[in-house]
Amino acid sequence: MIMVDIETLGVRPDSCILSIGAVRFSETEILDRFYVNVDAKTCKAVGLTIDPDTVAWWEKQPKAVRDSLLVDKKPLTEALRSFRMWIGSEKPPIWANGPDFDLVILSTAFDRIGQKPPWSFRQYRCYRTLTKMVDVPRPEVTGLNHNALDDAELQARHLIQILGS
Numbered sequence: 001m002i003m004v005d006i007e008t009l010g011v012r013p014d015s016c017i018l019s020i021g022a023v024r025f026s027e028t029e030i031l032d033r034f035y036v037n038v039d040a041k042t043c044k045a046v047g048l049t050i051d052p053d054t055v056a057w058w059e060k061q062p063k064a065v066r067d068s069l070l071v072d073k074k075p076l077t078e079a080l081r082s083f084r085m086w087i088g089s090e091k092p093p094i095w096a097n098g099p100d101f102d103l104v105i106l107s108t109a110f111d112r113i114g115q116k117p118p119w120s121f122r123q124y125r126c127y128r129t130l131t132k133m134v135d136v137p138r139p140e141v142t143g144l145n146h147n148a149l150d151d152a153e154l155q156a157r158h159l160i161q162i163l164g165s
Contacts, residue, residue, distance in 0.1 A: 009054050018038055027163045
């Protein structure tokens with residue numbers, strides 16, 4: 001299974017992506033991690049959009065979170081190619097805290113660079129829905145809120161707890 005989280009400059013399906021975080025996990029443990037920061041200029045170059053309200057929201061976030069998005073930014077094409085390679089051809093379930101956000105934005109980005117996403121809509125799994133259906137406390141927060149990898153890992157650790165309950 002894979003848990004995905006992204007950070008963006010908007011909430012529309014065609015929003016610029018700032019970072020992609022993901023973890024591969026089993027029913028008992030985190031197995032592997034993926035993280036990449038994305039150069040928003042390269043997102044804009046393929047027609048992805050920036051929402052001024054989201055930019056204003058980011059300006060209110062802690063400096064450590066904002067600074068983490070500036071480290072080793074990759075062009076969108078390179079970031080998505082790396083993500084595709086990390087996912088591989090296995091086609092596992094792809095979890096997100098609302099696949100109608102993270103996975104739709106990623107799918108739009110893949111489309112804008114002329115590629116199909118490395119998953120089918122049949123693989124989408126909704127972490128948000130599951131957490132509303134069961135009452136298992138979330139694990140302790142580690143890392144930074146609004147860091148795509150830290151958020152993906154926290155969600156996966158919670159899902160592992162849910163699956164084990």
